[in-house]
Amino acid sequence: MEFDLIDLIRARCAVTRADVHLGIGDDAAILAPPPGHDLVVSTDTLVAGVHFPPGTDAHDLGWKALAVNLSDLAAMGATPAWALLALTLPEASRTFVEAFADGFAELAAQHRVALVGGDTTCGPLTITVVVHGFVPPGQALRRDGATVGDLVFVTGTLGDAAGGLRCLDPRDARAAQLFEAPGDTREALLARLQRPTPRVAAGSALRGLASAGIDVSDGLVADLGHIAARSGVGIELDAASLPASSALLALFDDAERLALQAAGGDDYELAFTASAARERDILRDLARLGGGATRIGRVVTGSGVRLLDATGTVIPLRRRGWEHFA
Amino acid sequence: MEFDLIDLIRARCAVTRADVHLGIGDDAAILAPPPGHDLVVSTDTLVAGVHFPPGTDAHDLGWKALAVNLSDLAAMGATPAWALLALTLPEASRTFVEAFADGFAELAAQHRVALVGGDTTCGPLTITVVVHGFVPPGQALRRDGATVGDLVFVTGTLGDAAGGLRCLDPRDARAAQLFEAPGDTREALLARLQRPTPRVAAGSALRGLASAGIDVSDGLVADLGHIAARSGVGIELDAASLPASSALLALFDDAERLALQAAGGDDYELAFTASAARERDILRDLARLGGGATRIGRVVTGSGVRLLDATGTVIPLRRRGWEHFA
Numbered sequence: 001m002e003f004d005l006i007d008l009i010r011a012r013c014a015v016t017r018a019d020v021h022l023g024i025g026d027d028a029a030i031l032a033p034p035p036g037h038d039l040v041v042s043t044d045t046l047v048a049g050v051h052f053p054p055g056t057d058a059h060d061l062g063w064k065a066l067a068v069n070l071s072d073l074a075a076m077g078a079t080p081a082w083a084l085l086a087l088t089l090p091e092a093s094r095t096f097v098e099a100f101a102d103g104f105a106e107l108a109a110q111h112r113v114a115l116v117g118g119d120t121t122c123g124p125l126t127i128t129v130v131v132h133g134f135v136p137p138g139q140a141l142r143r144d145g146a147t148v149g150d151l152v153f154v155t156g157t158l159g160d161a162a163g164g165l166r167c168l169d170p171r172d173a174r175a176a177q178l179f180e181a182p183g184d185t186r187e188a189l190l191a192r193l194q195r196p197t198p199r200v201a202a203g204s205a206l207r208g209l210a211s212a213g214i215d216v217s218d219g220l221v222a223d224l225g226h227i228a229a230r231s232g233v234g235i236e237l238d239a240a241s242l243p244a245s246s247a248l249l250a251l252f253d254d255a256e257r258l259a260l261q262a263a264g265g266d267d268y269e270l271a272f273t274a275s276a277a278r279e280r281d282i283l284r285d286l287a288r289l290g291g292g293a294t295r296i297g298r299v300v301t302g303s304g305v306r307l308l309d310a311t312g313t314v315i316p317l318r319r320r321g322w323e324h325f326a
Numbered sequence: 327m328e329f330d331l332i333d334l335i336r337a338r339c340a341v342t343r344a345d346v347h348l349g350i351g352d353d354a355a356i357l358a359p360p361p362g363h364d365l366v367v368s369t370d371t372l373v374a375g376v377h378f379p380p381g382t383d384a385h386d387l388g389w390k391a392l393a394v395n396l397s398d399l400a401a402m403g404a405t406p407a408w409a410l411l412a413l414t415l416p417e418a419s420r421t422f423v424e425a426f427a428d429g430f431a432e433l434a435a436q437h438r439v440a441l442v443g444g445d446t447t448c449g450p451l452t453i454t455v456v457v458h459g460f461v462p463p464g465q466a467l468r469r470d471g472a473t474v475g476d477l478v479f480v481t482g483t484l485g486d487a488a489g490g491l492r493c494l495d496p497r498d499a500r501a502a503q504l505f506e507a508p509g510d511t512r513e514a515l516l517a518r519l520q521r522p523t524p525r526v527a528a529g530s531a532l533r534g535l536a537s538a539g540i541d542v543s544d545g546l547v548a549d550l551g552h553i554a555a556r557s558g559v560g561i562e563l564d565a566a567s568l569p570a571s572s573a574l575l576a577l578f579d580d581a582e583r584l585a586l587q588a589a590g591g592d593d594y595e596l597a598f599t600a601s602a603a604r605e606r607d608i609l610r611d612l613a614r615l616g617g618g619a620t621r622i623g624r625v626v627t628g629s630g631v632r633l634l635d636a637t638g639t640v641i642p643l644r645r646r647g648w649e650h651f652a
Contacts, residue, residue, distance in 0.1 A: 021364060022466070022468060025469075025556070026402070026468055026469050026470075026556075027368060027398040027399075027401040027402050027469070027539075027540060027541060028366045028367055028368035028398050028399060028401070028402045028404065028459075028466075029366070029367045029368070030364050030365075030366055030402070030461070030466050030468075031364065031365040031366075031367060032364060032365070032463075033359040033365050035361055038347060038356050038357065038358060039356075039357040039358070039359050039365075040354045040355070040356055040357075041354055041355045041357060041408075041410065041442065041443060041458075042353060042354035042355070042443060043410045043412050043443060043444060043445050043454075043456060044412075044445050045412045045414060045445045045447045045454070046447075047414055047447050047448065047449035047450075048449075049449070050447060050448050050449050051447070072353040072354050073353075073354060075353040075354070076352070076353050076354045076356070078354065082367070084367065084369045084456060086369050086370075086371045086412070086454040088371060088373055088452055116367065117367060117368060117369060118369060119369050119370050119371045119454070121371045121372075121373050121376060121377070122373065122376050123373030123374075123375070123376050123450065123452060124373075124449065124450040124452070126414055126449060126450070126452045128369075128371070128412040128445070128454040130369060130410060130456045132367075133354075135356070137358075140348070140354075140356050142348060142352055142356075143351075143352050143353070144352075213353075214353060215353060230351070230352075
């Protein structure tokens with residue numbers, strides 16, 4: 001081995017936590033979960049050419065690989081603590097690994113996440129991250145808690161990352177046009193795609209307030225479909241209420257924008273339900289955290305997710321969201 | 327999606343544990359670590375064409391993907407509890423996934439391991455498993471506890487899996503000859519390669535007895551090198567004492583056998599150090615568990631691992647073990 005990839009990564013991810021008794025460098029990590037808390041664990045894989053375009057900047061990739069996982073913890077209302085990184089690389093490129101580790105470490109430091117283990121292997125570029133967080137017993141936000149009459153909310157804005165991806169797609173006739181977009185509108189969308197912000201503080205704030213929650217990774221309609229299915233309810237969304245960034249408004253017409261917002265995916269915002277009595281507290285608390293939240297619909301009897309126009313007519317969607325193995 | 331891969335896997339991995347509050351099916355699992363224990367966490371990735379030959383039986387692969395991870399817990403003396411599975415597949419093959427999940431579940435059931443989460447993605451066949459186990463506080467077997475004067479031991483027999491791999495290698499002139507091997511000798515070696523047994527009970531039994539431990543995955547000399555480096559000591563091994571199965575003895579001459587035992591890898595036995603005062607208890611306890619253990623060397627001042635012949639002369643090794651990115 002020309003150099004030790006693991007040492008390279010470890011040196012860059014130096015978050016110290018008292019609950020890590022032994023980190024990288026043995027057969028396993030030895031950790032001390034806080035007494036009286038639930039442990040929340042999630043994993044997400046990113047595959048080159050599937051979840052990100054070949055040639056994606058390594059620093060962005062390191063950030064995003066952790067971000068999409070922290071987003072799952074945020075959706076549970078958990079406070080992040082520990083991560084593991086399984087990195088499969090076609091070749092032992094020091095430059096790539098250093099940049100990747102820097103991106104990973106930058107986000108990890110923001111959330112005091114310690115990298116406690118992992119594996120580096122040779123093969124097609126694939127990144128699996130595992131994250132652990134804590135939540136007071138019974139307070140995790142689940143998908144199965146929505147009840148008829150609840151309202152539906154989403155943090156931040158929708159469709160930006162999918163809009164950014166459109167700007168990069170060489171097969172898209174609009175891409176060249178988007179490349180010429182004025183000012184920083186295009187860059188704003190690309191930043192959402194390449195360096196998403198996991199809504200960790202929002203997730204924690206929603207403990208005890210939201211009835212169900214999920215992060216928007218596959219697309220709003222598809223992801224809310226999981227809450228509907230697990231909770232045994234239907235969900236109606238008001239198309240006009242879906243929040244959009246100024247960049248998305250500037251670059252796409254109404255129909256394109258709605259498709260990106262409803263089914264684009266990669267938003268990493270939190271979609272959640274709550275009783276109407278909680279609305280004021282929720283909107284106030286999340287506005288204080290900076291990103292804010294918007295009421296976008298309601299929980300109804302039935303099943304599935306319907307997107308409605310201003311007259312209450314269902315808007316057909318060509319695509320509900322990201323289809324795995326589609 | 328033609329069918330739900332995750333449901334297929336979940337249905338086959340139905341180990342129920344009271345400490346799993348929410349398993350597969352939400353953004354994350356919600357788990358309750360036992361009070362007053364350390365949590366031990368490890369991950370290992372298997373890549374097609376790197377860690378296993380293309381065309382490896384899916385049932386074996388499911389078993390092995392979990393086995394190599396449980397072996398890491400065994401090396402820490404931890405009792406397994408929970409696993410996550412990140413499975414990247416070139417296509418959504420129901421046949422493959424069912425067989426893979428059956429192999430995984432068969433071993434998981436033996437150790438009461440609950441599959442609590444994971445991710446299925448499309449891409450080149452890559453399997454990352456994460457395992458969690460428990461150990462009483464401060465009792466985990468680490469790599470850094472060996473001291474000069476300690477003895478060195480290994481469980482079971484060495485070199486079988488590497489011998490099995492030789493039997494499969496189409497570039498190996500011996501493979502055809504090995505294919506003709508009498509009786510079940512060849513099958514015995516292939517079983518060690520394809521369905522290794524993690525030494526979980528042995529690892530637990532060594533808590534409080536061994537001073538340092540590691541599992542033999544990359545090869546005995548390479549893996550003991552990690553104990554030597556982390557403990558700041560040297561290790562001398564007596565070549566003649568390395569344990570060999572009757573199948574290995576039947577199929578390979580002395581020089582070939584020694585190379586397989588010392589550097590073959592994929593053994594998933596436990597190599598460990600302990601004070602001479604513990605030898606009798608260790609050999610008795612591990613014999614009772616079935617696999618047994620053998621004294622193979624000693625911890626000395628200095629650094630590195632040396633393999634000695636009967637006269638005490640160093641035997642040069644062409645290869646110390648599996649080289650990542652070599």
